[in-house]
Amino acid sequence: MRRILTLLLLTAIVGGIAWWLVRWDKHTHTSGDPWNALPTNAAVIVSIPDPLTTWERFTGTAQLWSAMERMPGCQALHALLLRVGAAAASDPELMRTVSKAPLLLAMPSGTEGGMTIIWSLPADAEVLAALGPAFKLEGDPQLWKGGIATFEPDTALGRLSATWRDGLLLMATSEGLLKESLARLDGPITTDSLLMQARSTLGIGADAHVLVQPGRASRLIERWLDPSTFSQFTVPEGWAGLDVRLRADVVLLSGLLFTPAPTKALAAMERQENMRSTLGRVLPARTNWLRSVSISDPALYLEQTVGAPDSAELFTAYASWIHGPVGQAMAFTLGDSMPAHWAVLRTEDPSAAARALTARCPNGRCDTTAYRGIRIDRVADSGALEAVLGKDFSAFPKPLWAILGDKVVFTEHPAWMREVIDAWTDGNSLALDPRSGRFFQRFSSDAGITWWADGARSFAPLRTMARPATVEGMDRWFKVWQALGGCLLEVSNDRPGIFQIALSLQHAPIGQQEADALWSASVGSSAAGRPWLLKDHLSRTMLILTQDKEHRISLVSCTGKVLWQRELDGPILGEVHQVDRFKNGKLQMLFNTAGRVHLIDRNGKDVEGFPIVTPAPCSAPISVFDYESTREYRVMVPTTDGQLLNFDANGKPVQGWATTTGSPLLAPVEHLRVEGKDILVAARSNGMITVLDRRGTPRYDPGLHLNGITRFFGIRAGSDIPSCVALWADSTGAVLSGTLDGKVDTISMASGGHTLILGRGSDADLLVARGRRDSVFVDDRKGPRFRSFLPEDTDGALFVVEVPGVGEQLGAVSPEREQIRLYRSDGSLWPGFPLKGAAAFRVADINLDGVLELVTTTRDGNVLTYPLEGSKE
16 A cells, blocks of 8 residues: 555656646757756756747646646746746747747755756846846846846745856756756766666657656655655666656656666566556445556566465465456545455456365365355465565455456455445446546556556545645645546556556546536536637637626636636627637637627737627628638628628728628628639528629629528539529428529428538538427438437427538437437437537537547536547547
8 A cells, every 4th residue: 555655646746747748849949958957866857848838838728727726836836937928928039039948847856855947048138137027036137147146936936046057047946956057067067878868769749758767756755755654665766758748637648767777576577468457347436546467477477576485385376377467456535444455366267266265275165155146255374465476465464355257356354345346246346437437448558567546535545644744735735636536657568678658647526517527617607509619829729618698708718717708798699700810820709799790809808999889780690701811801790781791800891892782681691712703692581692792792693582581501612603502491391402593402391390401512412400399300312311309398409510520410409408419420329428418519629639529518507528439530
């Protein structure tokens, strides 16, 4: 147990450093090389080539930041970097300099703690002076002349010592650490060969890199825990170089460990098979800790790690039949007098294992009982597991044992044995737990050694092992620990002296509102309508915009953080468009309500010139066109008095636009390019179609009339203007298509229910979907495609869902029952549906993790995001 606790804390330290990082961008710079000032006793090293962009991306994409930002130190660091960013934003030259200034963070070994920060900055007095106020260093000009200054950028960060030397800004939590870096610059340049090896293996495409010296890093734990709790834990020397990949709900680190002297456990892996740990199938979901090793040759493994067994008979009874993962697990619940312990050994021949164990019983009879039809025996030999498998199994002096599938489970107490039997029989095991099981399925792989712990559920036992002086400090991290789910470390042999490492840190707070959801975020009021997914120009991820029934809009990050909220004058009509009004890569949101056209920036502020108050209410959503992809936008605004207004991105009417009159538009204006010419097509409520050029003058007089139109589905380009095809539904429920020269065809005969179409290709490829209170009907030109029955709901609706990489699919929502469904083209439901949701949803890879997410809302004002099962872009 103590060894596992130690390993978890080491994992948390390394993971905590990794949370800083989001991107790894290759830059070259003529300033000083920060690696030359690296302290010789560094235990953990983090390299950040572009700290401002890195931090901005991290705080905008990682769900763990939502927990970390509650810490005063993290808030202070965030404020510091924002001040640096603000200073750079006002000076283009400073921005270019800072964006190419690599930064190193080094944590030394030992109990004194601390950190050294090394930032490569050029010898430019103006640049250095501009950064002074951000660091609150403007009062000490000697700093930039090589003197040592002491300053306090924030009370939560404490006092720092700083100096500037040879193109490097050096900062440290103590003057002693600072002088160590200066000594490296003054002395000969020496390199650690294993450190250089580890650096050379770092991947170019990773989000970040972390270098760890395991032996030194393990000594960092002595700052927090009593050293006696892990004095027997052996960690290798050498260096590990880890590539970091940050996903919305997990931090992934992987790379190679270079060690001149592998531990016995590492060395033993070289001659054993790598296997996936499947021990969670028999462990209860409340399990906190799990450690396992893969054993394919038990005699060889034990000889290398424990030594040759003193008794061949004991080896035959307790180990000869082992093949697969062998491990221990613990479950600690606050209030328990002691944690539950299990040892789980996999075998390929359960019958042989049972015979070998019972053969040790006098006259073939041991204490035997049964529970739920499964036989439970007490082993015949006291201390046998420790004698055969080593001191790690000393917690099992004379355990019970039972066979569950291909696992032999040992535990000391009958209640603990009944608990694993219940988990195995009822399917309530750790492997099937919604919070932990999916994490294992996504990130576990074949490995020689596997360690796993539930971070949030492990705080209490760690706190009991803390040094008395550090308990208060650990309690301050409680909110961060609460956000942790699984911490999974897997080690495999690569080649002699080199080992593969994979570390995964999950964000999964206990009590997450929806078990299947990636995250949920409260926007405070019942949402109205479908959310919009928008590109975030800062992080390149997706932002979520929602509107509630009181017309308030909320912008939510891809990690579930509500960025801002503001009131609008009415519901948003149609889609929310994004434009780059200032042509600087920053995107704004452009949309209309019934009475106004809004342009709002990422911070929720109105852009100059907006909102535009329309002279009459809007009859349909706006359209936004950028004809030549030059960011010279044209905004088409249809009004109820038959006008079609045209504005530029500054909110000014477009000069030379010839407005037209007629009946109001039924749908947004559409733009087509036919025979190299631009045309604008507008469907009006009286069934007439208007075809205009870019100046607003008529280009073509259609012969088509949309008789009895109730819904306009859109226009499809043809080889010329007369052959362009309009699609609509009439008052009888029939779906029709017609060319602009007047030829009409019936796609689907008259029928009741809410109607929509999937696909805008040829008529033969169209699918017509109809929704009724309790059923869905989907037809093609040949007849019925599929039928599906739904829970009866008077407010139920169908909608088209664009699934990236798949195409248009059919979605359904039942608001009364708060259920959403996604259908495949053959009528089958996507895996995992129905899900909870009260509004139409959208699908995209919102956090750039390669897995599609579904975004919807609930009746009580929550935004829900689910991973879409079976999807990878």
